[in-house]
Amino acid sequence: MSADAKITPSTLNLKDLPWQIAWSREKCTLCGQCTAVCPVNAIEPGVFRKRSVDVDINAPYQSGSGFKVYHGIRQRTAPAYHCVGCGMCAMVCPNDAIMPYRSDEADKLRFHLDQGGQPERRGGRRNAPGGVLDQIKFTRISMLTDPALDAGRHEFDMRTLLGRILPPEQNMQQVLENGWIPPVREIYPLIIGGMSFGALSPPMWEGLQMGVAYLNEEMGMPVRISTGEGGCPPRLLRSRFLRYVILQIASGYFGWDEIIHAIPEMKVDPCAIEIKYGQGAKPGDGGLLMWHKVNQLIAAIRGVPMGVNLPSPPTHQTKYSIEEAVAKMIQSMYMAWGFRVPVYPKISGTSTALAVLNNLSRNPYAAGLAIDGEDGGTGAAYNVSMDHMGHPVASCLRDCYLNLVSLGQQNEIPLFVGGGIGKNGNLAANAAALMMLGASGVQVGKYVMQAAAGCLGSETRRCNICNIGLCPKGITSQDPRLYRRLDPEDVARRLVDMYVSFDTELRKIVAPLGRSTSLPIGMSDALAISDKAAADRLQIKYVV
Amino acid sequence: MCRLVAITSETPVSPMTALNALDVMREGHDGSGIGLFLRDLGGPLEEMKNEPILSGIFTEEGIRRLDSYMIDMGFLTKYKISIRLPKVPPPGVPRRDMYLVRAYEYPEEWEDLPQAEKEARLVTVRLALQEMGREKGDMIVFSFWPDTIMIKEIGDPLTVGKYLELGRENLNARIIMAQGRQNTNYAIDLYACHPFFIQGFSTMTNGENTAFVPIREYLSSRGEPGYTGFYSDSEVFVHILHYTLKHLGMGVEAYKHVITPLQDGDLEAHPNGEFLKHMKRTCRKLIIDGPNCVIGVLPDNTMFMAQDRKKLRPGVVGGKPGTYVFSSEICGLDYILPDRDKHSDFQPMHLDTAVVRPDRREVDICQQMQRLPRLH
Numbered sequence: 014m015s016a017d018a019k020i021t022p023s024t025l026n027l028k029d030l031p032w033q034i035a036w037s038r039e040k041c042t043l044c045g046q047c048t049a050v051c052p053v054n055a056i057e058p059g060v061f062r063k064r065s066v067d068v069d070i071n072a073p074y075q076s077g078s079g080f081k082v083y084h085g086i087r088q089r090t091a092p093a094y095h096c097v098g099c100g101m102c103a104m105v106c107p108n109d110a111i112m113p114y115r116s117d118e119a120d121k122l123r124f125h126l127d128q129g130g131q132p133e134r135r136g137g138r139r140n141a142p143g144g145v146l147d148q149i150k151f152t153r154i155s156m157l158t159d160p161a162l163d164a165g166r167h168e169f170d171m172r173t174l175l176g177r178i179l180p181p182e183q184n185m186q187q188v189l190e191n192g193w194i195p196p197v198r199e200i201y202p203l204i205i206g207g208m209s210f211g212a213l214s215p216p217m218w219e220g221l222q223m224g225v226a227y228l229n230e231e232m233g234m235p236v237r238i239s240t241g242e243g244g245c246p247p248r249l250l251r252s253r254f255l256r257y258v259i260l261q262i263a264s265g266y267f268g269w270d271e272i273i274h275a276i277p278e279m280k281v282d283p284c285a286i287e288i289k290y291g292q293g294a295k296p297g298d299g300g301l302l303m304w305h306k307v308n309q310l311i312a313a314i315r316g317v318p319m320g321v322n323l324p325s326p327p328t329h330q331t332k333y334s335i336e337e338a339v340a341k342m343i344q345s346m347y348m349a350w351g352f353r354v355p356v357y358p359k360i361s362g363t364s365t366a367l368a369v370l371n372n373l374s375r376n377p378y379a380a381g382l383a384i385d386g387e388d389g390g391t392g393a394a395y396n397v398s399m400d401h402m403g404h405p406v407a408s409c410l411r412d413c414y415l416n417l418v419s420l421g422q423q424n425e426i427p428l429f430v431g432g433g434i435g436k437n438g439n440l441a442a443n444a445a446a447l448m449m450l451g452a453s454g455v456q457v458g459k460y461v462m463q464a465a466a467g468c469l470g471s472e473t474r475r476c477n478i479c480n481i482g483l484c485p486k487g488i489t490s491q492d493p494r495l496y497r498r499l500d501p502e503d504v505a506r507r508l509v510d511m512y513v514s515f516d517t518e519l520r521k522i523v524a525p526l527g528r529s530t531s532l533p534i535g536m537s538d539a540l541a542i543s544d545k546a547a548a549d550r551l552q553i554k555y556v557v
Numbered sequence: 558m559c560r561l562v563a564i565t566s567e568t569p570v571s572p573m574t575a576l577n578a579l580d581v582m583r584e585g586h587d588g589s590g591i592g593l594f595l596r597d598l599g600g601p602l603e604e605m606k607n608e609p610i611l612s613g614i615f616t617e618e619g620i621r622r623l624d625s626y627m628i629d630m631g632f633l634t635k636y637k638i639s640i641r642l643p644k645v646p647p648p649g650v651p652r653r654d655m656y657l658v659r660a661y662e663y664p665e666e667w668e669d670l671p672q673a674e675k676e677a678r679l680v681t682v683r684l685a686l687q688e689m690g691r692e693k694g695d696m697i698v699f700s701f702w703p704d705t706i707m708i709k710e711i712g713d714p715l716t717v718g719k720y721l722e723l724g725r726e727n728l729n730a731r732i733i734m735a736q737g738r739q740n741t742n743y744a745i746d747l748y749a750c751h752p753f754f755i756q757g758f759s760t761m762t763n764g765e766n767t768a769f770v771p772i773r774e775y776l777s778s779r780g781e782p783g784y785t786g787f788y789s790d791s792e793v794f795v796h797i798l799h800y801t802l803k804h805l806g807m808g809v810e811a812y813k814h815v816i817t818p819l820q821d822g823d824l825e826a827h828p829n830g831e832f833l834k835h836m837k838r839t840c841r842k843l844i845i846d847g848p849n850c851v852i853g854v855l856p857d858n859t860m861f862m863a864q865d866r867k868k869l870r871p872g873v874v875g876g877k878p879g880t881y882v883f884s885s886e887i888c889g890l891d892y893i894l895p896d897r898d899k900h901s902d903f904q905p906m907h908l909d910t911a912v913v914r915p916d917r918r919e920v921d922i923c924q925q926m927q928r929l930p931r932l933h
């Protein structure tokens with residue numbers, strides 16, 4: 014800084030920032046690619062003045078001391094332009110001349126992100142890398158009397174059910190009398206959770222849909238994807254691929270005008286309808302699509318004007334209470350599709366989940382319950398909601414499952430959970446642990462973005478700028494200059510890789526436990542943890 | 558791995574025949590225990606087909622408590638088989654005061670009860686006695702049901718058989734199931750020994766049921782008082798059998814569709830595909846997993862054998878009209894029926910249930926891909 018610059022409370026130096034850029038004058042060719050690619054303009058071309066001593070022995074009375082200027086890269090320190098550590102500069106540099114490094118001390122930036130009284134908003138999820146899911150072990154290895162199952166060669170039936178199941182006596186009676194039986198879908202237990210068209214870029218959405226279609230039609234894996242709250246492209250609504258899609262309706266009802274009008278023209282029914290009441294990443298908040306991302310296409314699909322912030326209200330405004338909301342919305346959604354499509358609510362993990370579940374258990378139409386834990390991801394939310402609000406998913410699920418067991422309804426209302434599954438890369442292990450705690454299936458979003466599209470976000474404050482439409486990978490941007498970086502074919506291919514390897518890993522987990530004929534839902538005797546308190550809370554074994 | 562043998566015969570057979578067959582298969586069990594189920598009894602009990610028979614092990618004090626309980630309920634002893642014991646049991650067999658097999662006359666006020674109510678009450682009495690026994694450790698009750706005797710004890714099957722003089726004629730029966738135990742627990746609880754029993758249904762199994770915990774949780778919430786105990790992961794097999802026949806009104810052919818349902822492709826090709834798809838979904842919590850061979854008996858004396866979905870356990874059925882034997886190994890079958898036509902021995906595979914009906918004319922193979930008998 015210059016000598017006469019004014020220092021304000023929010024004047025930061027490089028040391029105060031979470032990420033610092035190391036740049037090598039030796040290697041830099043001044044191509045300018047890093048400054049061009051930086052999504053937040055954290056680096057800029059800089060002019061540096063440097064003293065040099067250059068003594069000429071033939072000119073003894075001449076001063077050898079002088080000044081030279083050179084050009085290079087300068088990191089900006091204003092809070093609005095802080096480096097987010099995405100590493101795109103390092104990716105594009107032809108000479109490996111630049112690299113972001115994490116500060117060795119907690120940053121001071123965090124105290125200054127609320128300029129103008131606007132608290133920090135971002136994408137991603139809770140900034141907390143660990144979690145109880147990774148600590149759960151599978152200890153009940155079937156050694157006693159068995160020839161072990163062969164994960165590679167034996168037959169495995171790893172599907173789950175989405176839909177209300179009647180108790181056996183009643184169900185079989187209805188079959189014989191041709192009575193109404195709630196619709197049920199047999200699906201793969203790893204579901205792509207709701208990420209809206211709008212939050213995601215067009216190639217990301219297209220890639221996911223292509224990958225899902227391939228998994229279903231070529232690999233025989235009945236994978237399903239939720240639309241999130243943002244409607245569904247009109248051509249998809251009228252295509253046979255709709256059967257792989259779970260249509261989400263949330264409090265903003267974005268896109269539902271289009272969906273309702275498309276019903277008479279639908280060739281197939283959607284897989285299910287998910288009514289979103291809450292999201293684990295930001296309980297109490299509705300969806301939020303910031304104006305940067307509301308372009309013509311998004312505006313058309315959602316039925317809104319362009320370039321405005323699109324906050325969904327935190328509650329379904331037309332309803333008085335969640336009991337009423339759940340009952341009425343489930344009814345009307347069932348009616349819209351002639352009682353052929355399962356309808357279930359999704360809530361954020363909460364200590365009051367049991368009350369919601371109790372209501373559902375008495376509602377014969379409720380097709381399931383999805384619970385999104387505190388580690389769920391989002392495209393945009395206040396940092397405080399992400400970091401501090403919400404309930405861990407494991408104990409919330411366990412309470413709900415054991416409650417169903419005590420009611421004898423554990424096979425009737427499937428529980429689906431999401432939020433932080435595979436946060437540290439252990440997707441199959443986390444998913445299997447949750448199933449054994451009682452989940453019928455799991456929903457993943459962030460993991461899909463990371464594995465299938467190369468998302469850079471992390472729980473240690475890397476990137477996470479999905480909210481401002483500047484995603485450097487083109488995943489969560491609506492700017493064609495950014496999203497053309499993402500090829501939908503590549504996304505589809507990576508999604509297939511991800512699912513196929515998940516399937517192998519799942520078998521590698523269940524085979525040694527002696528399970529293959531059915532998904533081991535509620536097989537809690539297989540689980541253990543070396544944390545006594547967690548073991549007691551989850552009612553699983555304690556091991557050391 | 559345990560060893561199983563079951564006999565269904567027109568003429569009553571001695572339980573020692575089954576124990577000797579287990580002895581032939583002794584490489585497959587460790588002589589740590591024996592369980593016996595006798596039904597369609599010969600001897601004097603043949604005259605009392607309708608009177609409930611109590612089987613169990615009692616201390617002197619236990620007998621006194623039993624008598625006062627039963628008298629209070631209004632049950633009168635009609636017949637008993639006394640087993641006189643030598644002073645010292647053989648090595649490995651615990652000393653007991655009394656092995657009880659006693660037929661009762663129903664209390665007067667039960668006479669006019671509907672059959673279902675009577676059956677429910679018999680279970681209640683058995684559970685109450687088991688509970689009393691657990692409190693004081695003075696009685697172990699295996700069954701309380703007409704035309705049914707159960708004996709279980711720790712020790713080598715043949716040794717126990719000789720010690721209890723099971724060769725006596727008044728224990729001969731037309732249906733016998735016996736299991737030679739391979740111990741997997743350090744302290745053996747007799748309630749964890751096969752065969753298991755509920756309301757005329759009995760099963761025994763070898764193998765391990767890896768889906769035990771979710772199945773147990775589901776059964777315990779069915780509102781059926783008899784679905785309790787769960788001392789062994791195999792006990793649920795008999796409860797599922799009872800549930801399939803009693804609660805769902807299905808036949809024995811449906812049992813395998815409940816415990817090891819067909820996969821989707823097969824269901825689509827199945828003549829009852831739609832029906833079975835519903836059954837698979839609604840009974841999903843009753844799907845067993847792991848390697849298992851199940852042998853069971855229904856209240857009407859039908860005997861069957863079913864294998865797990867991958868057929869990971871041995872099991873063979875053979876015999877001739879009038880007598881059929883279900884056995885873990887062919888050598889067990891050879892011991893009991895050396896002169897049968899061995900070419901018609903049948904080893905049920907992953908889709909099969911081998912059934913011998915009460916007339917004992919043939920082995921009926923119910924294959925899971927076949928049409929189910931007319932549903933009603």
Ligand code: SF4
Pocket residue numbers: 032034047050051052053054055056095096097098099100101102103113
């Ligand atoms: S790491 Fe990302 S945000 Fe930081 S300077 Fe490089 S490109 Fe910009």
Ligand code: SF4
Pocket residue numbers: 136137462467468469470471475476477478479480483484485486487488489
């Ligand atoms: S790479 Fe894109 S999607 Fe991933 S955290 Fe950054 S902005 Fe968000």
